[in-house]
Amino acid sequence: MKNSFLVILTLLGIQQINAQFTRRDSLQGGLRIERTSYDVKRYDLNITINPEQKSIKGFNEITFDVVIPTQKIQLDLFENMKVDSIVWNAKKLNYKRDNDAVFIDFPEKLASRSNHKLKFYYSGNPRIAKNAPWDGGFVFSKDKAGKDFIAVAVQGTGASLWYPVKDSQTDEPDNGASIKVAVPNGLMNVSNGRFLGSQDLKNGYTRWDWEVKNPINNYTITVNIADYVHIQDKMPDLDLDYYVLRENEAKAREHFMEVKPMMECFQTKFGRYPFWEDGYKLVETPYLGMEHQSAVAYGNKYKKGYMGFDLSGTGVGMFFDYITIHETGHEWFGNSITSMDIADMWIHEGFTTYSETVFIECIKGYDDAMKYINGQAKNVRNDKPIIGQYGVNNEGSGDMYYKGSLLLNTLRHIIGDDEKWWKMVYDYSETFKKKIITSDTVIDYFNKASGTDLTPVFRQYLYTNQLPIFIYKIKGDYLYYSWDNVNEDFNMPIDIGFEDKKIRLKPTLKEQKIKLKKLSKKSFQIYDNQFYVKIKEDN
Template identity: 65%
Template sequence: MVKFFPYFLFFIGLQVSAQQFTRKDSLRGGFSLERISYDVQRYDLNITIDPEKKSIVGYNDITFKILNTASQIQVDLFENMKIDSIVFEGKQLNYKREFGAVFISFEKPLTVDGLNKKIRFYYSGNPLIANYPPWDGGFVFKSDSQGKPWIGVAVQGTGASLWYPVKDSQHDEPDLGATIKVAVPNGLMNVSNGRFIGSEDLKNGYTRWDWEVKNPINNYDITINVADYAHLHDTHNGLDLDYYILRENEEKAKQHFEEVKPMLDCFESKFGKYPFAEDGYKLVETSYLGMEHQSAVAYGNKYRKGYMGSDISGTGIGMLFDYITIHESGHEWFGNSITSKDIADMWIHEGFTTYSESVFVECLYGYEKAMEYINGQKNRISNKAPIIGTYGVNDKGSNDMYYKGALLLNTLRHIVNDDPKWWQILLKYSETYRHKIIDTETVIAFFNAETNRNLSPIFEQYLKYKSIPELDIEIGKKEVKFRWHTDVTNFSMPVVLLVNDTEIRLEATNDWQSYKIKKTKEAVKFDSNRFLIKVNYN
């Protein structure tokens, strides 16, 4: 997700995170028995969108398997949306609602038999409209320059259940994919995830556009994009590239999206093959800035370099590429392919994806430019709250998950201090957890094993505490004394001492250590560009 939040929204976020969590939060973010008793196999959405009424009507077929005997399951749908009926094996089911949770009861308990079961969930209503998309979740009803409807949706964090019935948790994705069938007024097109499988004139002033996803997909990634789109098609190394843009921008897009090819070459060399080749790669023009919708990435940066025409790193390097294309496409590997079980671990999405920006810079412009770019992002770190949120209550934690998360990875790279090994580790990480749902402990265990080093205290300091490690320094005439000041005990991490431009690699701990020197204090300093640290010279 895009992250350069307007300042007033940032402070609102801080206030919300400080409040007590409620039953509503637990229902939204928790792992109730009614949720974990079944495993979603696929979603099959079939809806009609009325642009004038800003309404949705239709149903979602939810196919699932029972994991534990259950007489009741939890599906989620925002309270403002109407439930028309829920049907199972030809009979309407009883249900009760509590906030956004819908508890569906079966006449007889469903047992573990390995067979697919399916409910059809009919619903209707006016979905929540976003005020500041994509920073707050909801539908976006706009018009293009010709006055034609231009509709989109972005719901990460707020919840996919604001517009369709779904198990609204990142821990369960539809194993067999999904179909998204959306009817819109004639003259408009809907673009969703996956492959276009056909359209049908419904003879009532509406045409239905059908899309199919072959891969598992995050519920917040499922999307609709309605407009009078032009379509550009290309291929790269056997991968289908499709661009859906407003007709007025067709020529502009042809040139601008050429950046996609070197990006794919870079990311595939570092992170492995594009994870969703069966579903293709798409950029879809939206009226809002962007979102990582799997195989249908939302693009709204108006064909500019940088982030809305500016450089978030403050170095000028960010103006060499279109931030939205690179960042949101990086999510195809980190967030869409590798997904965090709980939103509290969203740094697994955002930290790695933000790091992918500097990886792209390094692929095209070299190591020094990449280091300049990623260090330029340090001024975006607040250190006001831990990166990891509270588990089980839909709490995504601090926005430091982006830049601080990326700089943690840059720190790990320089702890490893062996670039071929680092890129091998990162590639293995991407391939090991391809299309998997994981948590922070899994990430830590992987990097511990691959580096043959106990990195747990380092991960803990950066992720679970608001402060970064501080290196206390005392420089004398003939020695340098140093130690780490951290919240974590038994903290150990290397540092690089520069004595008249000579590099000396030292292993610092929480205990004072010393290193003998012969030079004057003015010639001595510690490198803070390869590590995210604060250096205190006493």
């Protein structure tokens, strides 16, 4: 595990199970002794995918250490998939299914610190996505030549949609994984990590073997099946590989030229690519994209922006491919640094959305970066809190993307020292590299690194849907100002400009005033592009 067992117990203790959630939700999102009693060390997946039948058959060999003596553990596999058998020490184990949970009984109690392997054999037709990647499942499609073009995306839905796994973000296989996938001859499967080789099985199928050296999120383990062309490139400290449809090879060679400047930027700001041992891949998929670790799913059809549009509405977002930049940002934020519960998925999405702005600043400069990130504010709904409900597989508001990013931009300007800010971001990435954390971990880190109590700011933006309102009015030479729509302890400053000077105000719920000679609406400005707030003039 990338987390401590004590943290798991803490999360278990604070779970809130609400009547609106089902037993299935709590089984998938919760932590009980059948999950916390063991620590996954490795997955070895060996399957055959039949495109004509849209079926999977094979096994996952799961290596695990016992943390607390137990005779029963929980694994997960969607209930539409068949459990063929579960074998441990050459013995078939008894099990009981409850929704998507599979509770496995051992014939004896497993001792603490003991190491075990079991093989979970299964088969069936996995769920097919209606609109991947927004709903989980497989996509079975064809390329222009009529050959199979197949991929899977399961974030939020659960990796157990297509293979047996401990389907929880609290535990990743410390010793990596192998993914061996047999597909019809003439097709290739591309999965995570390094390619080890292929084997003709002499039955019309070829097996493609991949090996992951690093811990890996369950939902980022993937398969991608097509008649791929392999394009190789390299940076001094990183292998770059692109697997694209044969028909798109020429486009890809030109389009993916932005990968190197992106990697140079991200490695400068966030630290070395965290999975360099496994290399970096972009793999063309029949859906838009997904942050599959070391095998980033790419389906933006070689367009700039997001499917040819600029999500910021400013024009700045049209000089780069949104999917390449955003999904690669997830390698640091989501795949390396992982939230313990999907209620805290802003740790993935807020930081990754911010990485888009970071890339723009690296290439185009600060002004364009601020233009882009503030343009994204129009996408914020403030419908509900960014933080979801713990223990029931529940994400918070989709505002985790843009509002999460705007929160980070706000923190940068609260600190007001770019050298300090970028060091904090770099150190954050390095400190929690390949670890599983919570929102409290993030808040504690930024409090200590900044030397400032930022907790009220985090609480305002993450745990409420109330956008701070800066209220001001001008009377003579006096500027009157206050906060509204905030928690009582909200302590965020805001900067104004007056006569070529930047002045920091510290508003509260109680109105304050400052004297500024010859004050008028034209003589000062509010830096609301640096702080995510609403401005209201009180007449």
